[in-house]
Each structure stands twice: as C-alpha cells, then as structure tokens.
Amino acid sequence: FxxxxxxxxxxxxxxxxxxxxxxxxxxxxxxxxxxxxxxxxxxxLSKNVVKNIIRIGLSPFGLTMSPYLVMILINKWAVLYGGETAVAAYAVISYVTSIIFLLLQGVSDGSQPLISLCLGSGNIQEALQIRKLAYVFSLIIALLTGAGILLLSHFIPVLFGASEAVAAMTENSLPIFVSGFLFVAFCRVTTSYFYATQKNTSAYIMVYGEPILLAILLTAVLPNLLKLQGVWLSAVTAQLILAIIGLILIMREKKLQL
Structure with a gap:
C-alpha cells in the first residue's frame, strides 16, 4: 500500500x-x-465483578499505555532541543527498543498467571521461585539484546533509510537507551508480580511512575543542563529511579512477610 x-x-x-x-x-x-x-x-454486568476488573486492570492498562506516554514526552522535548533530526533519530531508536520492551513484557506477562496460580493454591515459595526465574530470564534477554544492538548500532539506522545526520545521532544515542534495558527488565517483572498478588497500589506506582518521573525530569532537570543529551538521559534516569523504587517495595514486602 x-x-x-x-x-x-x-x-x-x-x-x-x-x-x-x-x-x-x-x-x-x-x-x-x-x-x-x-x-x-x-x-x-455485576457491580463487584466490574469493580474488580477495573481495580486489577488498571495495571496492565497502564503497562500498555505508559510506553506511548513516554514516547510523546520524549518526542516533545526532542523537538525543542534537537529539531527534526532528533525526532527522526528517536523514531529509529523507539522502533528498535520497543521490540526489546515487548520481549521483556512477554516474560512478565507470562509469569503473572503462574504466580497468581501458585499463590491461589498457597504455594508462596513456588510463586517466589517463578518470580526469580522471570527476573533471571528478563535480565538475560536485556543483556543479549542490548549487546546485539550495540554491535549493530552502525547498521540499524541504514535499515530505516536514515540520513547521515540522523544515522550519526542514532548511533551515538543508542547506548544511552540500551543502558536502561536492565532497569526495564526488573521493573516489568516486578510490576507483574505486584498485580498478580493483588498489591494494586504498588503496581500502580510501578506502572504510572515512569511517565510521571520522566515528565518531572524533562521539565525541571536534565534538558536544562545537558540539552538534547539530557532528554535521552531523562528516559534512562526515570527507569533507574523506578527500579530503585521497585526494589524498595519488594524489600518492604519481604519485611512484612517476616
């Protein structure tokens, strides 16, 4: 067509x-x-069923919408600090990274029903083991795909027909986004674990935290200091902060269980 x-x-x-x-x-x-x-x-329609669907469904809904909110925010600031070249470079970057994020999302979504099943049958240790396996598998995917992207960073823009300027910016910026893969891997599995165990408040924090943190960083911090590099770094910094928050929530839950 x-x-x-x-x-x-x-x-x-x-x-x-x-x-x-x-x-x-x-x-x-x-x-x-x-x-x-x-x-x-x-x-x-049952009022209680609809209420539960909305309460639990807000997390996976946010997981689906959050990447698009992040894309909108980064595009807006990329235009301000880098013009059309930066937007075109981010288009290539977002196409590539979204594939990796979907792989990581697949691992987290796949672990979610298994964790729910184990907890429903009272097998808490087995649920934690599944979560551990999901963490390990996600981190392996993040490392392998990240290494592959770095090795092919010179050729990736060519596949999208990028101009020389866009290709150069894409190649220089890809390592920044790749560095966030490990944080995303941890956050995706942690989020799925929270809504699998009906810890909805923690799940909401993990799901909607990234676009909120990114908006704060873009508006008030990094682009003002580092211009376009600050725009790219804002995305990774938001993922890092969210991973730290997720780790704190996991540790807090562990203490409550003890």
Whole structure:
C-alpha cells in the first residue's frame, strides 16, 4: 500500500486496519465455539465483578499505555532541543527498543498467571521461585539484546533509510537507551508480580511512575543542563529511579512477610 501503490499515510492506516481484522477473525471463531454453552445471563454486568476488573486492570492498562506516554514526552522535548533530526533519530531508536520492551513484557506477562496460580493454591515459595526465574530470564534477554544492538548500532539506522545526520545521532544515542534495558527488565517483572498478588497500589506506582518521573525530569532537570543529551538521559534516569523504587517495595514486602 505504501511502497508499491503509493497510498502514503492512508495506505499505512489501511494496512493497520486489515492486520487487526486478520487477527480478530480466528479469535471470533474461537469465541463463538466456546460461548455456545454460555447463556445470555452470563454476560450480565455485576457491580463487584466490574469493580474488580477495573481495580486489577488498571495495571496492565497502564503497562500498555505508559510506553506511548513516554514516547510523546520524549518526542516533545526532542523537538525543542534537537529539531527534526532528533525526532527522526528517536523514531529509529523507539522502533528498535520497543521490540526489546515487548520481549521483556512477554516474560512478565507470562509469569503473572503462574504466580497468581501458585499463590491461589498457597504455594508462596513456588510463586517466589517463578518470580526469580522471570527476573533471571528478563535480565538475560536485556543483556543479549542490548549487546546485539550495540554491535549493530552502525547498521540499524541504514535499515530505516536514515540520513547521515540522523544515522550519526542514532548511533551515538543508542547506548544511552540500551543502558536502561536492565532497569526495564526488573521493573516489568516486578510490576507483574505486584498485580498478580493483588498489591494494586504498588503496581500502580510501578506502572504510572515512569511517565510521571520522566515528565518531572524533562521539565525541571536534565534538558536544562545537558540539552538534547539530557532528554535521552531523562528516559534512562526515570527507569533507574523506578527500579530503585521497585526494589524498595519488594524489600518492604519481604519485611512484612517476616
């Protein structure tokens, strides 16, 4: 639609819609097959059920929305301190890092139901073991993918057709964002653990803390001192602070259990 038919942004929009439809079709087949034994009464709204869905669902909702809020904030300040070149460089960086973040999110989302199942059956130690495995696996992914990105940092901008100026800025800035992978790995698993164990307040802090911390750092601190480098460093600094907060919350919970 874009490369061959030259439909531009409209073509990209249609491609997105068609992609979503092709995902929905097999899901509808599964849904109708499974719902044959469910009566209409089963779809009646219950105040308590809706309340619990909202209370627990705010965490995964925030996990989905938070990266986009972060992207909006960084783009805004990138324009102010680096112009179109900085925005284009961050576009390449965000495409690459979002893949890694989705991998890390997959590990945390995969551990969440297992942790809930163990706690529901009273196997607290097994739940903690699953959390430990999730931490280890996430950190391994962060280290391996981070190393791969650093090794390929010179070639990555070329894949996106970046200009020389954008490519140079992207290559110089990627190490800053890669340094935050370990913090993100820890934060994602910690967040999933909190909402798996219905510690919703701690989960909310972890989920919505990053965009809030980033907004504070961008508005009042680093860009004023370091200009564009301060914009990039704000993202990693927010992740670092959030990881420290998550560690404090984990340690606090451990003390309460003792």
């Amino acid at each position: 874009v490369s061959v038919l030259k439909w531009g942004v409209g073509g990209a929009a249609w491609a997105t819609i068609i992609g979503q439809i092709m995902t929905v079709i097999p899901c509808l087949g599964f849904l109708f097959k499974r719902c044959r034994s469910i009566s209409i009464a089963g779809f009646k």
